[in-house]
Amino acid sequence: MDDGHAAPNQGFDGYREYFVGKRQLQKAQEDQLREVCGARPSIFRGCRVHVNGRTDPDREELRREIVMHGGTFVHYLARPSDATHIVAEHVPTAKRRLWRVCKVVRPAWVLACLRSGKLLPWQPYAAAGTEAAAGIVASAGSPQGPRLTCKDPGFIEDFFAKSRLHHLSTWKAALREKFLDRYLRTNEGALNDLRAPPAHILHVDFDCFFATVSGIKAGYQSKTEVPLAVCHGGSSSDVASCNYAARECGIRNGMWVSKAQELCPNLVCLPYTYDAYETVSNSFYEVLEDLKAFDAVYPISVDEAVCVIDRPLDTLSCQELCIRIRAEVAERTGGCVVSIGCAPSLVLARLALKRAKPDGYLVCVKEPIKGGDTQVVSPAHLFETCTLRDLPGIGRAIAEKLLLGFTGHEHTIAQVSQLFSRSELITRLGSITGAKLADLFQGLDDVESSRMLRNPRAYFARKSLSAEINWGIRFDSVPEIDAFLDRLVQYLVSKINELCMTTSQIVLKIARRSSDAPIEPPKYLGMGDCDSFSKSCQLGLATNNPGVISAEIKAAFRMLSCPAKELRGIAVQFLKLREASTSHMPRQLRLPFSTIKPLETPKNRMKASVTELPPVVYKRATPIKDFFERHKRTSNSPSPDFTHMMSAPALCESFLGELPTDLAEEIRREHRIYQKARSSYLQSSRKKVETGVHGNTSEHILENSEILGPITFQNLTSQEKIKSLVREWISQTLRSDGPNHEDLSLFTSYLDRLISGGPRRLPALLSMARLISDQLRIHESYGDKQSFHEWEEYLVRVVLVRLNRCKQLYTQNVEILFDIYPQIDRP
DNA sequence: TTCGTGTGGTAGC
DNA sequence: TATCGCTACCACACGAA
Numbered sequence: 001m002d003d004g005h006a007a008p009n010q011g012f013d014g015y016r017e018y019f020v021g022k023r024q025l026q027k028a029q030e031d032q033l034r035e036v037c038g039a040r041p042s043i044f045r046g047c048r049v050h051v052n053g054r055t056d057p058d059r060e061e062l063r064r065e066i067v068m069h070g071g072t073f074v075h076y077l078a079r080p081s082d083a084t085h086i087v088a089e090h091v092p093t094a095k096r097r098l099w100r101v102c103k104v105v106r107p108a109w110v111l112a113c114l115r116s117g118k119l120l121p122w123q124p125y126a127a128a129g130t131e132a133a134a135g136i137v138a139s140a141g142s143p144q145g146p147r148l149t150c151k152d153p154g155f156i157e158d159f160f161a162k163s164r165l166h167h168l169s170t171w172k173a174a175l176r177e178k179f180l181d182r183y184l185r186t187n188e189g190a191l192n193d194l195r196a197p198p199a200h201i202l203h204v205d206f207d208c209f210f211a212t213v214s215g216i217k218a219g220y221q222s223k224t225e226v227p228l229a230v231c232h233g234g235s236s237s238d239v240a241s242c243n244y245a246a247r248e249c250g251i252r253n254g255m256w257v258s259k260a261q262e263l264c265p266n267l268v269c270l271p272y273t274y275d276a277y278e279t280v281s282n283s284f285y286e287v288l289e290d291l292k293a294f295d296a297v298y299p300i301s302v303d304e305a306v307c308v309i310d311r312p313l314d315t316l317s318c319q320e321l322c323i324r325i326r327a328e329v330a331e332r333t334g335g336c337v338v339s340i341g342c343a344p345s346l347v348l349a350r351l352a353l354k355r356a357k358p359d360g361y362l363v364c365v366k367e368p369i370k371g372g373d374t375q376v377v378s379p380a381h382l383f384e385t386c387t388l389r390d391l392p393g394i395g396r397a398i399a400e401k402l403l404l405g406f407t408g409h410e411h412t413i414a415q416v417s418q419l420f421s422r423s424e425l426i427t428r429l430g431s432i433t434g435a436k437l438a439d440l441f442q443g444l445d446d447v448e449s450s451r452m453l454r455n456p457r458a459y460f461a462r463k464s465l466s467a468e469i470n471w472g473i474r475f476d477s478v479p480e481i482d483a484f485l486d487r488l489v490q491y492l493v494s495k496i497n498e499l500c501m502t503t504s505q506i507v508l509k510i511a512r513r514s515s516d517a518p519i520e521p522p523k524y525l526g527m528g529d530c531d532s533f534s535k536s537c538q539l540g541l542a543t544n545n546p547g548v549i550s551a552e553i554k555a556a557f558r559m560l561s562c563p564a565k566e567l568r569g570i571a572v573q574f575l576k577l578r579e580a581s582t583s584h585m586p587r588q589l590r591l592p593f594s595t596i597k598p599l600e601t602p603k604n605r606m607k608a609s610v611t612e613l614p615p616v617v618y619k620r621a622t623p624i625k626d627f628f629e630r631h632k633r634t635s636n637s638p639s640p641d642f643t644h645m646m647s648a649p650a651l652c653e654s655f656l657g658e659l660p661t662d663l664a665e666e667i668r669r670e671h672r673i674y675q676k677a678r679s680s681y682l683q684s685s686r687k688k689v690e691t692g693v694h695g696n697t698s699e700h701i702l703e704n705s706e707i708l709g710p711i712t713f714q715n716l717t718s719q720e721k722i723k724s725l726v727r728e729w730i731s732q733t734l735r736s737d738g739p740n741h742e743d744l745s746l747f748t749s750y751l752d753r754l755i756s757g758g759p760r761r762l763p764a765l766l767s768m769a770r771l772i773s774d775q776l777r778i779h780e781s782y783g784d785k786q787s788f789h790e791w792e793e794y795l796v797r798v799v800l801v802r803l804n805r806c807k808q809l810y811t812q813n814v815e816i817l818f819d820i821y822p823q824i825d826r827p
Numbered sequence: 828t829t830c831g832t833g834t835g836g837t838a839g840c
Numbered sequence: 841t842a843t844c845g846c847t848a849c850c851a852c853a854c855g856a857a
Contacts, residue, residue: 433852509834
């Protein structure tokens, strides 16, 4: 649609095309706006903002500002998750529950962001009537702002804003993405990939990065004699970073402040200065780029990079380069110190870096001149002076596993390599880790590390996305945890949307207080000693739908059977990521008409369709009942007890009637979620339909084929009976918590069998699509319910995808008209 | 043997 | 008043088919 206007309804694509057209029109207007007004700072980048009700400034003005400053304007809010922010003066009572998980802000937030030129925290601008606004009012007068607990809506963002480890991880991810983007732009294909090991590798790393930067910001010289540490505050907070003056007292990163202060009473504790770390890091990478001395600069972390030179340089030139880098970085960062290890392999460069610290550089060459410069060393020298733990990827666990029975002192690499042959290493540590260590002992890079150099595209590509919180997790009830999981999923979904990706496997990981650990650990709101459990779910079809993901995660939480009060940590992971553009996004389906090859016979057509378009299967690869059976057998494992879930009793309504309304509702809610996880509607209600009065044999459509046998669903052959079952199934599950995935899988398989029956089966397929659409239209009032969205998504992603495929295959033979739900309010 | 799942280890300050 | 114990990725063990 070149003109950007909605096309008239053409068969079953009409609804989608209408919306695609409408969105294109709006997008074109917004693009035009950006063009006319020129580029502005991208303050609202990644934000999807919806404006609700009457506002001041009005909706159009807010829209203009948001769009011009990099944001996306959400015109129609089909569901709360469509927007990251909702702008409203007040939250209508009817929307309070629905919007509970949203960032609902006053228009003042938009204006304040524009004034300050950056995205500001939303909580201080929470709209009247929201929980967040109530929290702010309650804590007014506190200079710190509201103290949020894990039960509060803003907790996740607040926690991440202060978490050093979260910052380190997100910076690293951003650097990798930036590298990849640059690499893909400048190195079309992989022509410049290194085929042989590069000549020189420089491993560059800041000395005590946080401590130095925070120190400089607080007015200390970078090499001050004053012992400094960066921490949040009190005695049980972690030392994130300390300078060398503090290290001389025995203070180490990760140590508690109370212990550090015992070792060094003069210790100066400095606050985190995340903005400054980011600024210095940017300067650091700029220096490495500006030097134009490297064939590649690989990011390792915010303050650490591996630089590669792919041409031979003499030792003196390497030394001069190290000196130059150190001087440039110091100049551009207000005096920050980097140390450098230079060697022909990653592992030797890393060891050289370890020995170069603090405030130095080392060049490792095979045969240094005897009595020459002390900054030039041999591999043997590094092996004799570095410890096993200095090797990359060798942490405490592996070192202990290997050196069991050899404890007593810190072993050097030279000593340990004498103790074990390659085969002994493999026996003790496993095939890959053992071989890796054997390689490292020879100064050679292991397969995994050298992937970074050989195939950076694969090495730096993102394969998963996750969020984890193991601090401040204290819940009293499962509904509170559900609300938290909703928010965490929403957080991740907004991330995955920014990446334009979808996921087809999700994992819930929890930390549960160990039975012998105290209720409250020594660290304030810490996790203490915990057992960890995880549960993964295959979604079958890649999605970014927060409702679908959230429902799975909540069901997974129930399967892990952790009492609410025992929970100390929660993580949600998205695995098997795919580009959103290549997966079938709802309402963004594209019919591949241009790729259709003319086929001569229906038989050929089917053959081609099978090879070119494998059927999409929406299934649950780990049926819940299998999961229960598997875990019943492993009684010696620390896995939780599922037996109470195996026999979830029916609810006694008369008993519930006597309970307080809140409590009764909570129990009903729990029961619905358990039921959804356990129950299959199709299994339980098939008999009812079989014995019903619907249909008669003369109405059989499907089994009349002369070539093909009857296509059954749930042992039913009459299409009327099947439709009756499906109608009842949809109606029931719309009222409750949506369809069971195994049921959907069975139904999808039925649809696929219809398709493989050829064009004659098409009316049956079309009839099923219409039936689902009709049911959704009938139950339009459930439009806000999760179950409604699940059915809607199934219709769009699974059923319509199949109809599209058939349209492509059979359009010459059969007229396909399908008008998708819902009715559209046309402009 | 191969595959999927759950668990655990490592790195950065 | 505390305090902000993340995240991506790989490898291993084990069980099922």
